[in-house]
Amino acid sequence: MYYLYQFSKTAKYIGVVSLVSTLFSDLLIFKLLCLFGLFTFVEIALNFSVFKCSVLQTIGIFKVNKKFGNEVPAIFNYKSEIEYTLPFEGKWLVVNGCYTKEFSHSWDIPTQRYAYDFIILDEEGKSYRNEFNQCESYYCYDKNILAPADGIVVEISNDAKDSLIFKNGKFFSKSPHIAGNYIVIKHSEKEYSTFAHLKKDSITVKVGDSISRGDIVAKCGNTGNSTEPHLHFQLQTGQSFYNSAGLPIKFNNIKLTIAPNYERFDHRLSMPKEQILEGYISRGYNVSAN
Secondary structure, three states, X not given: OHHHHHHHHHHHHHHHHXXXXXXXXXXXXXXXXXXXXXXXXHHHHHOHHHHHHHHHHHHHHHHXXXXXXXXXXOOOOOOOOOOEOOOEOOOEEEEXXXXXXXXXXXXXXXHHOOOEEEEOOOOXXXXXXXXXXXXHHEOOOOOEEEOOOOEEEEEEEOOOEEEEEOOOOOEEEEOOOOOOEEEEEEEEOOEEEEEEEEOOOOOOOOOOOXXXXXXXXXXXXXXXXXXXXXXXXXXXXXXOOOOOOEEOOOEOOEEEEEOOOHHHHOOOOOOOHHHOOOOOOOOOEEEEEO
């Protein structure tokens, strides 16, 4: 399925180029090659979750911008109602995310503006041992995911299988949702947390459950739009993954440390440690409870 999907991504361009060529030539070969354009529909069908979610996400961007205007939550105009702790045990690397535009996870997507991706790196700057295409090889895979504060579970998805892992950041999702298996927890009327890419059948809670800070809610997985096992975590104004504004997260009692050989994993620049505000985190650093 993955290779058919990759072939479709290339074949559709042959169809587009051939269609343009028919405007200047009557050769039968160009007319026949136009049929390759039909692979556009094959590509959409094989990766419909991404297509559907992209549409919903685009609509959500307009909704959030219309609702909040110039008052989209930021560290200078929003302070969390609740103190949050890290959603995992031990030391994890912030591989994506920050509270500034330069280092943000997805600044132009309001829901994910302050989202974070977490993995575990070893001393050599690697996130896995043995085979790169096996989820079980990754240090963070199957690790406990914890509730960052008290709350009520309002939404879960627990049926997606792990995505296939390929080289150069390529993957093939087996989920109808880009978040894969996920949990949404309501902490207050205007603060909800979302955990994404969780391992299939690992979610230990159900909708309606009241949970306490530190409770194990799931295991780290590789479901949905995930290039390798990791935890996607974000705070938002409502339950909807698409129509809620992301909220900056100030964590309680954390320690940031430099990740050894991080540059071997990611060549992007990191914010200087002395510039990171207390309680906040940014990509390129290990974070753990103090």
